[in-house]
Amino acid sequence: MTDAIKNILIDYHALIELPIQWGDMDSANHVNNVMYARYSESARIAYLERLEKEKPLNFSNDVGPILAELNILYKIPLSYPDVVYLGTKVIALPDEYSYIMETLIVSKKYEKIACKATARMVSYDYNKKQKAPTPEWMRIKIEETEKRLF
């Protein structure tokens, strides 16, 4: 990761690196818009796992994250071959159930932000099948992680 890319991602966490696959492109010869959603999903999961000490998330028990809204701002068309670097931060905790995650997708080739994806996450009780307060330990971890912001 070059210094230029490190600077772009300086306030973001749980950085991951994904090689663009040839098959991620569509017949317009660019990475298909849908793949940006896939990449950003991988980045959000990396962030959430970091909160949980790198354990894979368990979606079948108790309270877990659910995606309520996703906004993808496409800035640069990506294409194969390239590598994307992704970092995520929580930019807001608007209420006791929700948190807003922002992910940057940075192109290695262009050393620029290719995409910003913003996800409104809601904590969800998979047993009761309804939204639930974000667990205390998770809110504390998020606030520690994002101490510059809160």
Add this chain to the structure above:
Amino acid sequence: MTDAIKNILIDYHALIELPIQWGDMDSANHVNNVMYARYSESARIAYLERLEKEKPLNFSNDVGPILAELNILYKIPLSYPDVVYLGTKVIALPDEYSYIMETLIVSKKYEKIACKATARMVSYDYNKKQKAPTPEWMRIKIEETEKRLF
């Protein structure tokens, strides 16, 4: 399509029907969030083709659509087996380069809106590699199609 679903989609155009595939689900046992982006892409293309009299779009020549921003509002988790009905309308032409497409994804099983996807499209000149005014014929066709709105 039942009357309930027809009513939901009454102001939407270029209706398509997609069977949910088992492989569209992820390990949380619901249709993966990324697939809603794929489904809505198919619906936008159906709308654009309808403008073009059902001809497949040609992305390699002249002026074509580019996706600048996508917003996906997840309302109901979908799962296999189900069928989704999609309809699209243009809800705004904010400037001479852009148009906003709104797609509803309606579940056959629940007879409810599962997702609303809103796409900001920009007309793009693939030869000059820059944004371009939306072609006149296309603006006229959109206004005809959406005559209730404009």
Add this chain to the structure above:
Amino acid sequence: MTDAIKNILIDYHALIELPIQWGDMDSANHVNNVMYARYSESARIAYLERLEKEKPLNFSNDVGPILAELNILYKIPLSYPDVVYLGTKVIALPDEYSYIMETLIVSKKYEKIACKATARMVSYDYNKKQKAPTPEWMRIKIEETEKRLF
């Protein structure tokens, strides 16, 4: 489904119809080779569900199917727009653990076989985490379904 297509699929079961999505194509402007694997998965699941009286398969309990080997023979390049019809039959039960499923992918546009996918399935005990004899009821149902063959 035209008579020509019905004739192609006459010995196949659990027919399904899938619209090709624009996003199924890759930058070579044809349906990406990977999507044929997805389509054939959907067809195999339709067949297995038919054995189970249309109930969705439950992969978390007891004995279920696992894919041991997949062979895909590409005959015609597909492209959007088109619709594919798929049918599946079990062509062999080589031992008490295994069964071979053959799926045809037929193009509506060409009225021809676009692809033949052959899958070697193994029955697997998800609790014991090892292969298991194919359940008796399932072998009987397969033999009833494929009575022309056995």
Add this chain to the structure above:
Amino acid sequence: MTDAIKNILIDYHALIELPIQWGDMDSANHVNNVMYARYSESARIAYLERLEKEKPLNFSNDVGPILAELNILYKIPLSYPDVVYLGTKVIALPDEYSYIMETLIVSKKYEKIACKATARMVSYDYNKKQKAPTPEWMRIKIEETEKRLF
């Protein structure tokens, strides 16, 4: 890459490394069978690019590769998180039009072969829309690369 993995891939070329994404898994909680086809496609393209001195392939001109048959042998179920290492070799040139590529998918977590994918490639003239002899330079490069085999 550990020594164990290097040994597995010792006769394979154009090694690539792909992180498994969470979204590559299906509702059976393993990497979906279709993704193995995607991974192996990426490995074949890396091999073909290496022949072409790392230039991205140009599918729109002249003679290029087309996939005629793909065989996937699933050995170990993969799951997230893991990384796969892939290497490819050409194992046969059965006639002047065809070459057989074998790709291994090796799990970092298990240090074992998770999958072997074998692809029968046919050289195809995209202008004349028919199969064509594999270009001389390409046959020579393949023979140089696979000198242990030929």
